[in-house]
Amino acid sequence: MELNINSVEDVTALLEGQGYISSTDISTIVYLAIKMKRPILVEGPAGVGKTELAKSLAHSLNLELIQLQCYEGLDETKAIYEWEYAKQLLYTQILKEKINEVVGSADNLDESIQRLMNLEDAFFSDHFLLARPLLRAIRCDKIPVLLIDEVDKSDPEFEAYLLEILSTNEITIPELGTQKAKEIPVVFLTSNNVRDLSDALKRRCLNLYVDFPSPELETKIVESKFPELSQKLVKQLVNAIHEIRKLEIKKLPSISETLDWASALLTLQVDEITPEDLKKTLGIIAKYKTDMDQVMEAVDKILGDVA
Amino acid sequence: MISMMLRFTNYLRYEGFSVSTSALNNAIAALEWVNPVRRDQFYSAMEACLVQNIEEREKFARFFKRFFEDKTPLEFEHEDTTFRMQAGEFADQLRQDDDYISKIIADYIEGDVLKLMENIGDKVPFRQVENDVASGLGMSKDKVRKEIIKRINLLVDTAEDFAATSFHMPKDQRETLSEFLVDRLREAGALMKQEPIKSHGRQKLLPWEKQRTISTISFDKLTLVEHEKVKGEVEKIAKKLKDALSRQRKRSSKGHIDIKSTIRASMKYGGVPFNVRMKSPKRKKGKIIALCDISMSVAFAAQFMLLLLYRLQNRFSKIRSFVFIRNTYEISHFFTKHPLEVALQKAVQTHNIGMGQLTNYASAFKSFLENYPNVINKDTTLLIMGDGLNNHNDPKTEYLKRMAEKAARTIWLNPEEQEYWYSPSSAILDYEPICTQMVECATIDQLSDFAKNLIL
Ligand SMILES: Nc1ncnc2c1ncn2[C@@H]1O[C@H](COP(=O)(O)OP(=O)(O)O)[C@@H](O)[C@H]1O
Ligand SMILES: [Mg+2]
Numbered sequence: 001m002e003l004n005i006n007s008v009e010d011v012t013a014l015l016e017g018q019g020y021i022s023s024t025d026i027s028t029i030v031y032l033a034i035k036m037k038r039p040i041l042v043e044g045p046a047g048v049g050k051t052e053l054a055k056s057l058a059h060s061l062n063l064e065l066i067q068l069q070c071y072e073g074l075d076e077t078k079a080i081y082e083w084e085y086a087k088q089l090l091y092t093q094i095l096k097e098k099i100n101e102v103v104g105s106a107d108n109l110d111e112s113i114q115r116l117m118n119l120e121d122a123f124f125s126d127h128f129l130l131a132r133p134l135l136r137a138i139r140c141d142k143i144p145v146l147l148i149d150e151v152d153k154s155d156p157e158f159e160a161y162l163l164e165i166l167s168t169n170e171i172t173i174p175e176l177g178t179q180k181a182k183e184i185p186v187v188f189l190t191s192n193n194v195r196d197l198s199d200a201l202k203r204r205c206l207n208l209y210v211d212f213p214s215p216e217l218e219t220k221i222v223e224s225k226f227p228e229l230s231q232k233l234v235k236q237l238v239n240a241i242h243e244i245r246k247l248e249i250k251k252l253p254s255i256s257e258t259l260d261w262a263s264a265l266l267t268l269q270v271d272e273i274t275p276e277d278l279k280k281t282l283g284i285i286a287k288y289k290t291d292m293d294q295v296m297e298a299v300d301k302i303l304g305d306v307a
Numbered sequence: 308m309i310s311m312m313l314r315f316t317n318y319l320r321y322e323g324f325s326v327s328t329s330a331l332n333n334a335i336a337a338l339e340w341v342n343p344v345r346r347d348q349f350y351s352a353m354e355a356c357l358v359q360n361i362e363e364r365e366k367f368a369r370f371f372k373r374f375f376e377d378k379t380p381l382e383f384e385h386e387d388t389t390f391r392m393q394a395g396e397f398a399d400q401l402r403q404d405d406d407y408i409s410k411i412i413a414d415y416i417e418g419d420v421l422k423l424m425e426n427i428g429d430k431v432p433f434r435q436v437e438n439d440v441a442s443g444l445g446m447s448k449d450k451v452r453k454e455i456i457k458r459i460n461l462l463v464d465t466a467e468d469f470a471a472t473s474f475h476m477p478k479d480q481r482e483t484l485s486e487f488l489v490d491r492l493r494e495a496g497a498l499m500k501q502e503p504i505k506s507h508g509r510q511k512l513l514p515w516e517k518q519r520t521i522s523t524i525s526f527d528k529l530t531l532v533e534h535e536k537v538k539g540e541v542e543k544i545a546k547k548l549k550d551a552l553s554r555q556r557k558r559s560s561k562g563h564i565d566i567k568s569t570i571r572a573s574m575k576y577g578g579v580p581f582n583v584r585m586k587s588p589k590r591k592k593g594k595i596i597a598l599c600d601i602s603m604s605v606a607f608a609a610q611f612m613l614l615l616l617y618r619l620q621n622r623f624s625k626i627r628s629f630v631f632i633r634n635t636y637e638i639s640h641f642f643t644k645h646p647l648e649v650a651l652q653k654a655v656q657t658h659n660i661g662m663g664q665l666t667n668y669a670s671a672f673k674s675f676l677e678n679y680p681n682v683i684n685k686d687t688t689l690l691i692m693g694d695g696l697n698n699h700n701d702p703k704t705e706y707l708k709r710m711a712e713k714a715a716r717t718i719w720l721n722p723e724e725q726e727y728w729y730s731p732s733s734a735i736l737d738y739e740p741i742c743t744q745m746v747e748c749a750t751i752d753q754l755s756d757f758a759k760n761l762i763l
Contacts, residue, residue, distance in 0.1 A: 008341070008348050028341065028351035035340045038333070043361060156550035196547060199359060203329045206355040209364060 001143055001183055003034055003061060011057075020049070020056035021221045029208045030057060039166050039187035041151075041202060044210035046192055047254025051149055053210075054188035058145035063186070066140075067147045068133035070154040076161060080171060081135045084128045091128070124175030134162075135179070138171050143183040152191040156198065162189075163201050215242055218258060226262050236273055236304060237262060241285070243302040249291040260284045275299050312338065318374050319357070324366060330357050389476055393484055397469050401462075408458065412495045416488065453729065459496035463489050496726075526607040526722055526749060534607070537751060541611050544755045545618035548762060592624040593715065594686045598675065600693035601630045602666045608722030608748060609692045610651055615758055616690075617647055622762045627682060630654065631671035637679065665698040668734055672706035688761070689714040692748070694723040695735035702734035704741060711741050720748040720757065 005011060011027040011034075022030075030053075033040045042050040058065035068079055095102075106112040131139065137146040148162065165171055169181040189205065191197060213221065218238050222229065229237075237258070245252050253261075264281045265273065278299060286292040295302065312335055316326045334356040341352045350371060358367045398413035470485035526537070597616060599609035613628060620626050627639045638654040645653060683689060689710060711717040719742045721728060721735065728735045739745050748754050 008345075024347045025351045025354075028348045029355045032337050032340055032352055032355065036333070036336055156553060193361070196543070198551070199327075202359045203327055206333070207358055208355060209358075209361055 003143060003186075005031065005034055005061075007031070014060040015053075015056050016224075018056035018060045019224055020052060021217060021224055022053075023213070023217055026053065026208065026210065029206050033206050034186055036206070037184045039189055039205045040208050041197070041205035042188060042190045042208045042210055043193055045212065045252065045254060047256035048210045048212060049255055050188075050190040050210055051147070054145055054147040054149075054190070057186070057188075058147075061145075064140060064142065064144040065147060066133050066137045066144050066185070067149060070148065070150050070152075070158070072153055072155060074154045074158055076158075077132070079132050079134050079158065080161065080165075081132055081173060082130045083124070084130050088128050126176075129173070129176070134165055135171055137185045137187075138165070138169070138179055138181045140185065141182055144185045146185040146187045148187065148189045150192060150194075151189045152194040152197060156195075159198055159201055163198070163204060166201075166204055212245055212252070213255065215239070218242075218255065221255060222258060222262050225259055226266055229262060229266060230271060233265065233271055233273070234262075237265065239304055240273065240278075240302045243298065244285060244295055247291075247294050247298060249286065249288070249294050251287045251291060253285045257285050273303055275303065278303065315353075315374055316357070319367075319370055322366075322370055324363065324370060326357055327359075330359065333357075390480060390484060393470075393473050393476060394487065397466060397488060400469070408455075409462075412462070412492065415495050416491045455496055456726070459492055462492050466492060526611060537611060538614065540751050541614050541754070542618065544751070544758065545615055547755075548619060548758055551759075592622065593688050594684070595623045595626045595690060596683055596687050596714070597626065597628045597690045597692070598635065598671075599628070599630050599691075600632065600666050600668075600671075602632050602696075605666075605692060605694050605722055608720075608754075611751075611754060612690070612692050612720060612748070613654070614647065614651060615754060617642055617650075619758065619762060624686070628654070629675065629679070631666075631675070633667045633670050633674075635671050635675040635678065666693070666696060667700045668693065668695070668697050668738070669700055669703035669706060672710065673703070676706055676709060683710060683713040685713070685715055687714045689717040690720060691717065691742075692720045692722065694721060695719075695728065695733045695738060696723075696730075697732065697734035699732055700734075702737040704737050707738055707741050711743075716743040717741065718743060718757075718761075719745040721745060722749050723747070724749050 005014070008024070008027045008031045011031045012022045015022045015027070015030075029040055032038070042053065044050055055065060057063075102115055103112040106115060133146070137144050151159070151162070154162075166187060169184055170178050172178045189201075212218075215238050218241065219234055222234050222238065226234075241253055241258050241261070261281060261284045264284055265277065268277065268280070270277050275296075279296065282292050282295065286295050312331070316331050316334070319326050334353055337352045337356055341348045353371065354364065354367060358364055394416060398416045401409040401413040401416075404410075466488035467485050470481050470488060473481055473484060476484065595616060597613065599605070599613065601609050609630070616623075616626055616628070626642075627637065628642065629635050629637050629639075641650040641654045644650070707717075719738065725747045727733075735745070746753070746757055748757055
């Protein structure tokens with residue numbers, strides 16, 4: 001199966017169709033990843049659209065999205081597969097009851113054992129296998145988008161499994177053998193850089209750094225989500241956000257904050273942001289008290305001539 | 308296009324920007340899909356393949372621009388045409404030497420990086436030097452290297468004279484010119500005597516690299532603020548190495564079945580051993596003896612090494628640390644009594660070992676052997692941290708020899724850049740053959756590489 005994408009521009013158009021405004025960087029690397037069948041490691045601050053990128057791509061191509069949310073302590077049984085012990089146990093019980101039927105007519109011990117062995121194979125079969133996201137992605141008949149979100153939150157040990165699977169595109173289940181990917185998934189790994197990932201994993205991936213967007217890109221994003229807002233207001237809003245990002249505050253506002261703010265201003269039916277408006281909506285853009293104070297101190301700069 | 312890719316990565320490596328083979332392969336594979344004429348897409352693709360750390364993006368951007376777009380040295384941008392012409396004049400003078408190396412250097416001064424790169428580690432300059440030197444036949448590579456250094460030093464003198472007598476330029480511009488020429492010459496020299504590709508570590512900060520990244524600055528050039536940052540970096544390295552170790556252990560843990568634990572786990576399932584438990588094999592740990600020169604020239608580097616060693620101490624069966632200038636003293640007890648930070652300070656500061664004096668390696672090694680005769684055994688890795696500046700004292704190699712014979716291996720960490728190892732007041736030339744290995748350890752990157760090799 002080949003995805004019908006033939007240029008970087010195709011990627012941009014597809015994403016835009018989902019309301020995701022892409023940059024050259026993003027489109028080029030997504031395009032390469034699809035063509036080279038390599039995972040993409042998306043790094044960048046929170047709220048710049050890393051997760052959204054994978055989702056939008058999946059939707060635009062009408063591919064199944066398989067998401068693995070990483071966290072500390074995530075292990076193979078939650079990420080790859082797990083045997084369903086309870087079901088297996090139940091099966092043992094049934095087997096116990098039926099054992100006479102199974103073995104009954106056998107003439108000798110050898111044959112009895114042989115019959116039991118045949119049954120045992122059923123123990124470790126698909127019936128009792130609980131496939132988790134990574135195995136599901138490998139088993140998909142159609143190319144899926146595999147989103148391994150916030151991989152930096154997982155433990156280094158887990159990273160090693162991941163690396164193995166991503167490099168070989170197969171998963172070995174000791175009892176069932178090796179499962180080779182039917183179609184190589186489009187893989188996105190995202191990271192907020194809580195922890196440095198291993199060099200080996202980075203080398204395996206195409207590296208995409210998504211930073212806060214340029215004013216032009218951010219304007220486009222806001223416009224596409226809130227076409228009702230006046231051009232003048234969008235300009236003032238994007239300007240303000242970019243001024244705020246220049247401050248030395250603890251948590252810089254991200255695209256999600258920009259969008260939330262835009263939505264709030266729309267509700268308040270503001271057509272020019274005044275210091276009072278800023279004050280009212282401050283909680284959306286700044287999360288800490290000290291950050292809020294700093295923003296208010298720089299209010300003139302942030303709101304431009306209007307203030 | 309592929310050969311251009313190779314040249315580009317060589318250039319990156321020369322700038323101290325490490326490019327792994329798999330990254331290079333990725334980049335070459337990507338060429339099939341992006342058209343270099345679309346500059347922005349081409350750039351994005353190269354960045355995605357070649358840049359592995361966010362912190363290196365800016366550097367990469369500069370190197371990319373420099374390689375693919377600029378053909379002139381950055382310095383020229385800030386200076387006027389007189390400066391440029393005068394530099395060109397010097398280059399022309401070099402060309403008149405009618406000597407291959409001088410010609411390459413002349414082109415390099417005027418901004419032709421490629422030509423010089425084509426000759427990195429190549430035999431051409433070597434052979435040239437061999438031909439030039441009367442006794443050239445059968446010269447060892449080391450000798451040839453020294454010959455190149457000698458030649459460069461000569462050119463440096465010439466360049467300084469040339470700049471100083473360029474009287475039609477204002478004084479500060481003359482100084483800038485002198486600095487520029489000398490820097491270029493030194494870079495060229497460093498490049499030419501380099502082995503084909505030295506993938507890690509670097510010779511020096513390059514003049515156009517304005518933004519300092521602490522991972523590549525020599526320890527002795529750190530400011531106090533940076534010093535603190537480096538400590539943070541060392542902690543990160545320690546953590547990274549520990550992660551790597553635990554990964555490795557996990558991977559190699561398909562050891563043998565742990566019967567006890569398997570049976571215990573099977574109780575849950577009516578005695579059916581669903582969960583087979585494995586016992587990880589024990590790894591043999593070695594003993595570390597660290598001997599650090601803590602005279603001014605080495606003190607910082609020694610601190611960082613000790614910090615890293617003690618952060619990784621679980622990896623070793625034992626660490627004992629010693630410091631010396633003229634005599635050797637054990638400082639291990641500080642580390643058992645105090646938290647690491649405090650211990651480090653105490654170890655370097657309160658010891659009455661004659662801070663401010665000049666190092667004497669021979670007497671230091673002698674006193675180590677006399678006072679701690681049974682410390683080294685056959686599991687021991689002996690680490691010596693020092694720049695080998697012996698201040699014209701007799702190196703008396705027999706002491707180090709005796710120590711090295713008792714140890715499993717002896718690794719000498721030199722915080723001095725390799726290019727300066729063999730100065731007349733240095734005893735490195737005498738000590739190097741005795742050691743299993745002598746490694747340059749001037750920057751965090753190098754320290755990290757060394758530690759990786761030590762424990763993985
Ligand atoms: N380029 C973009 N185009 C459209 N919306 C975006 C873009 N980038 C981010 N967003 C919006 O910002 C919000 C946060 O994005 P998300 O993917 O959750 O961030 P991250 O995963 O990087 O933390 C989402 O609601 C998304 O719709
Ligand atoms: Mg996310």
